[in-house]
Amino acid sequence: MTNTQQLDSLQDCSHKNHNDCLVISFGGYSTKGDKSENQDAFALKMADGIDLEIKGHAAVIADGLSSANCAAQASQMSVCHFIEEYLATPETWSVKKSAAKVISSLNKWLYSRQLIADEKGLSEQWFSTFSAIVLKGDRGYVFHVGDCQIVKINDDGYQALTKDHATVSGTLTRALGADSHIEVDYKTTSLAPQDILMLSCDGVHHFVKPKQIKQILKENSNLEQASKVICQLASEQGSQDNLTCLLINVEQLPQQAFSQLVFTRLQQVIPPALRPGSKLDHFEIIDVLHQTSRSHVYLARDLLVKKLVVIKAPSVNFTDDNDYLSSFIREGWIGDKLTHPAIMKIYPRLATSKFLYHVCEYIEGQTLSAWIRDNPNPSLIKVRDILEQLIKALRVLQRQDIIHCDIKGDNFIIDSDGRIKLIDFGSCFAGAIMDNTVGLASDKFSFNQGTLNFSAPELFYGQANNHQSELYSLAVLVYQMLTNRLPYKEINQLDDAPKHFALWRYHPIKTFRKDLPNYLDRVLSKALAANPTNRFEHYSEFIAEFNIKDKNQLNVQGNLPLLERDPVKFWQGMSGVLFFILLSVLFFK
Template sequence: MANPLQLAIGFETTAGLKPENQDAVNYVLPEGQVLENKGAAAVLADGVSISEAARQASHTAVQSFLEDFYSTPETWSTKNACQQVITAINSWLYKQGSSEAVDLKGWVTTFDAIVFKSNTAYLFHVGDARIYRLRQGELQQLTKDHTAWMSKQRSYLSRALGVDTSLQIDFRTEIIEPGDVFLMTSDGVHEFVSEDQMTAILQSSLSETDRAKKLVALALSQQSADNLTAQVITVLKLPSQTEEELFQKLLALPLPPELEPGMKIDGYKIVQEISVTPRSQIYLAEDVETGQSLVLKTPSANYSDDPWYLDGFVREEWLGQKLKHPGLMKTYQRTRPKTFLYFTSEFIQGKTLSQWMHDNPQPSLDSVRELVKQMASALRALHRLDIIHQDLKPDNIMIDCSGRVKIIDFGAVHVASLAETATVLQRQHPEGTLNYTAPEYLLGEPGSNRSDMFSLVVITYQMLTGALPYKEKRINPFSLRRYQDLQYLSARQCRADLPEWLDLVLKKGCAPNPLQRFALLSEFTANLFKPDDVFLKKRDFKPLLERNPTAFWQGVSAFLLFLLVLQWFLLV
């Protein structure tokens, strides 16, 4: 971002009148790319005093969260990353507290975290510590205490880390504004300081640390006998970037000239042209220093004034360096300064799936199963990283000389972490290629892992039959009003040798409505190999005319003959 998110954070924590401080508090305020990709995090934990390892539990939770959160994949959404980390911490605390090898029993603590990313605050809450927000003079409590009351005088904590193997985490998001002040407190503070007093202190001109100290001191003076912790976070400035600034950033490097065999660019020698499309040029190149063969991809000059396309091109290089699955194309990190906009990736010797289908017009079910299994495995690897491919099609799938599948071209992917960042870019049309694009995109709805499943099943259908499961869409943009407008065409119309259960599996996998598809890719592939009983028993109703035309017309003739005979008897 041209102007990054700016926060001011300070805290105060003390044991108060108790001999030991069982509260823990801290924050991380990174800079640069880490702040843009992951955000800033503020955490507070209040160890439950009746557990023997209350202090150890709270400090472990805070330290582990701040370390592990910034170690999660850069592609994960904030919600996914935080929930995964908090759940792992909870499991570890529970095992510690119940282990015979550990002297201290009960590693239990409350837990609150706020992650500030772009223009959003992500709140995670377990227990009875609190998060408040002061906006334009109004203080609002954003969390609900997880406390169960046994009587007017007695209550107990109903939710905390380390109590059980399962954990329910309260989660919410809040759009932040400049001037917002967030306050995190342990019960030693908020049970002894009124909201009016909090508001007065938070509105003062003191620094964040001094405001936190003043809140703690006030709670102590008002008879708090517990540990006391307060953390104050002020939003100073939101990240901002104009479209022109983004465009200039994307075009910091000029587009390369039209390349020809023998030409050199930044130490890469062009060997031959592999393909040219309206969106890009792809060349086989050789690293002059190492002799390594690789692919060099350049953006098309047709899109030189399209920020969304250029952003996707840059994103494709970044993403390809994060992927480790053998079924996903890898891009290479630069080893020399670049003078033009391009990227390099592994060279895959083989053919596209489109060419494979041309060469294998009626493949065996087993050969299709093997390729689909590899494609599904690669897609699941993307989905585990919170990534949706969005443009799966035969031309974006390579099969190397050993029969290994590689999914390529990540220019249209949806990366959950990047989607959380506010952008001036506007998407004008759904990603993907029309006949393989999930219907929910055409209806303007968000995609999901099931959207990639739709594309995969359409490809599976096409591999088996050479046709598409829905009437081919030739007009772009294609207009779709409702899911019911798409009518599935039976695969058995193209290949009568395919079993009926397979047709039913394909029909479910590419159902127009995503809620009617398989929930998981693994369900689809499992049924492709060994169908559930429901597919073996189920049969779609077909009219007699379709099932047995001869019997249908014989029946019609017999009925007409009966009517004629009946009429003759009535007239006689």
């Protein structure tokens, strides 16, 4: 009896050369062995086209615990649920985030089966081990709970990628469904052509030696046959358990420098500089809104649906700059995935167009930078309102596993009603894109994103952008709204940045706005802490502290030492005292 889910191993690489795909072949086998029921399950889902680059191939094995009376159902549910739900996660999510969310949900569902049965006076245990690997780009992403095993076999040897969660006596210490929360082992491994990945249950890998497995692979080029031989050998060597083995051969890694999405759109032509009255596909150019050496932005009318839109196109100066063009294409892909009132919409592109450009939502208003110049001393109430809107927009990105990397006033528009919209995604990175190590150099974090004076200090020291560094940039923007100044000394080039965290000197906001409450400096100095370990971790913490309205809280802030409330005034006073003491000493001499 087999318990196997297989799909065609031939992949559709669309228009691309076959060598540009991550190509695998596989074969698996499962049998009940000496037991009356097969409580193992395995599955492999192959992807193609853009799904291959965004989600990758996914393989999973599960072994229901024999002590549980719903073991077979638990293992089957585990593999089916993981495969289906992993592929259904947002396209922007990284492999790690997608898999972690799905496994957590799966564990809670299995655990809830027992609770529901208990309420009905029944006895059900839905326990299963679980091991999965996602193959994407040139890496494998491993997720593991229990005592199944994933190994990588190649000329360098036999490398176990997982460790059993079991005591010396063999008692499992971790399994899906055993508790409301589950700790999942996670690691990544590099892939190379001709690597063999083997997923097996404990009834197999505890009874077959690595040397025997390598010999079987040499003698059997058919992976399904090899899987069957390995399971049979385990039985011959004393295994009385269910027997399951899945073998995956990495035949080819992606070789092309660009993703399929980028490759496709690079075939399009950059439109020439356009003038009012010109037409681009079914759009009529009304006005030139912005024109630089990098890009052209136009107000246009969509002649099909009779509405105003904004057309953004790269400059022809960048026809041969694939790094810039891939960033431009990525911006359109990310914008197409985001739908929220606080975020400008980038509409799906016209599939038949031969031109490279974005069609964006038209928003009437001014940039937040222009608003700051026009409102040099805004009320705290107004800034609170804007901050809350900014956080709503950034939380949308956070939920989609997107890091903006360039939060500043120029990238937001505020309309006449005070509503805020995020309008630029040119520096954004999505987790799904960052998974890929095969790609452009610009797809890796380096200090070429963002605006220096809004960049978190840790970025100057080689750390990667994350949502806490985004919070820092947001706090700089809030500080700027309140004072029209920067919280630290201006940085005009990388070498101007202080050499370590201790050298960053925060300028108290009360220096510029005496009318603002004292507690704001405590809040902003924490949000703007140079060392991220001293900073707020979450937007919710920042906004809660910023929105202090309770009089008792305000009094507590007002009763703080002068050094904390107004450092400048403290040191000015201290200097005066020291000067007076010095004069007294000189006089009495």
